Amino acid sequence: xxxxxxxxxxxxxxxxxxxxxxxxxxxxxxxxxxxxxxxxxxxxxxxxxxxxxxxxxxxxxxxxxxxxxxxxxxxxxxxxxxxxxxxxxxxxxxxxxxxxxxxxxxxxxxxxxxxxxxxxxxxxxxxxxxxxxxxxxxxxxxxxxxxxxxxxxxxxxxxxxxxxxxxxxxxxxxxxxxxxxxxxxxxxxxxxxxxxxxxxxxxxxxxxxxxxxxxxxxxxxxxxxxxxxxxxxxxxxxxxxxxxxxxxxxxxxxxxxxxxxxxxxxxxxxxxxxxxxxxxxxxxxxxxxxx
Numbered sequence: 001x002x003x004x005x006x007x008x009x010x011x012x013x014x015x016x017x018x019x020x021x022x023x024x025x026x027x028x029x030x031x032x033x034x035x036x037x038x039x040x041x042x043x044x045x046x047x048x049x050x051x052x053x054x055x056x057x058x059x060x061x062x063x064x065x066x067x068x069x070x071x072x073x074x075x076x077x078x079x080x081x082x083x084x085x086x087x088x089x090x091x092x093x094x095x096x097x098x099x100x101x102x103x104x105x106x107x108x109x110x111x112x113x114x115x116x117x118x119x120x121x122x123x124x125x126x127x128x129x130x131x132x133x134x135x136x137x138x139x140x141x142x143x144x145x146x147x148x149x150x151x152x153x154x155x156x157x158x159x160x161x162x163x164x165x166x167x168x169x170x171x172x173x174x175x176x177x178x179x180x181x182x183x184x185x186x187x188x189x190x191x192x193x194x195x196x197x198x199x200x201x202x203x204x205x206x207x208x209x210x211x212x213x214x215x216x217x218x219x220x221x222x223x224x225x226x227x228x229x230x231x232x233x234x235x236x237x238x239x240x241x242x243x244x245x246x247x248x249x250x251x252x253x254x255x256x257x258x259x260x261x262x263x264x265x266x267x268x269x270x271x272x273x274x275x276x277x278x279x280x281x282x283x284x285x286x287x288x289x290x291x
Contacts, residue, residue: 036116045093050084060131061079064135102201132159132288161225186270222251227248229256233263
């Protein structure tokens with residue numbers, strides 16, 4: 001019962017915080033509602049149609065929230081802004097959340113959605129035939145996991161990964177920023193540990209069957225497409241994000257990295273239009289246009 005109350009509190013708080021950060025429940029446009037028939041069952045999504053979609057890859061977006069909170073509405077304003085800034089069409093995916101749906105459900109949902117989109121790419125309007133996987137925090141994690149396991153239709157279409165302060169490793173292998181940024185910002189180290197516990201449940205983080213949850217440990221990083229990745233200075237995930245960028249470079253992946261030293265986790269998608277948000281959005285738009 002206590003767990004259910006905690007989950008309900010954080011989900012409600014996150015929705016209200018996102019609404020307040022953007023000063024309105026919605027932005028200027030309404031997305032198109034989708035239902036994707038996938039191997040994991042029907043999944044909902046929102047389609048944002050870009051003004052230059054025919055010249056851009058289709059962006060498949062996985063929202064953040066520690067696999068526990070967040071939804072299509074909490075990231076509506078950001079997905080619309082990304083669509084407007086980049087000119088690309090964006091599809092946001094409503095994957096199932098923990099603890100009701102534990103590992104590997106979120107990963108399986110996102111993989112199934114991305115594979116289904118790649119198989120019927122023309123159904124979603126014009127694009128240049130490519131796909132970019134994008135997400136923030138847990139959504140960045142899901143983007144990496146999806147790219148690593150992409151099916152035969154999706155793999156050749158992947159033009160890149162847009163990774164906003166991604167989760168890439170378990171807290172049992174903590175980086176120094178788990179200590180440096182333990183408290184004092186929206187995402188604390190304790191909250192991140194709770195997110196992992198909700199997602200993994202009884203799954204052993206050291207078990208072979210669980211390793212697909214930790215993209216930084218993959219031996220197939222050299223199969224990944226180009227990436228752009230950002231980190232925030234006041235973020236428990238700061239150092240693992242930097243380590244992920246290094247690991248991708250070591251594997252021969254083309255990586256562009258941005259660091260926002262004065263910002264905290266959530267600045268890009270959940271805290272409204274700050275200067276660092278505007279800088280990252282502009283950088284992402286430029287990068288997508290180059291795909």
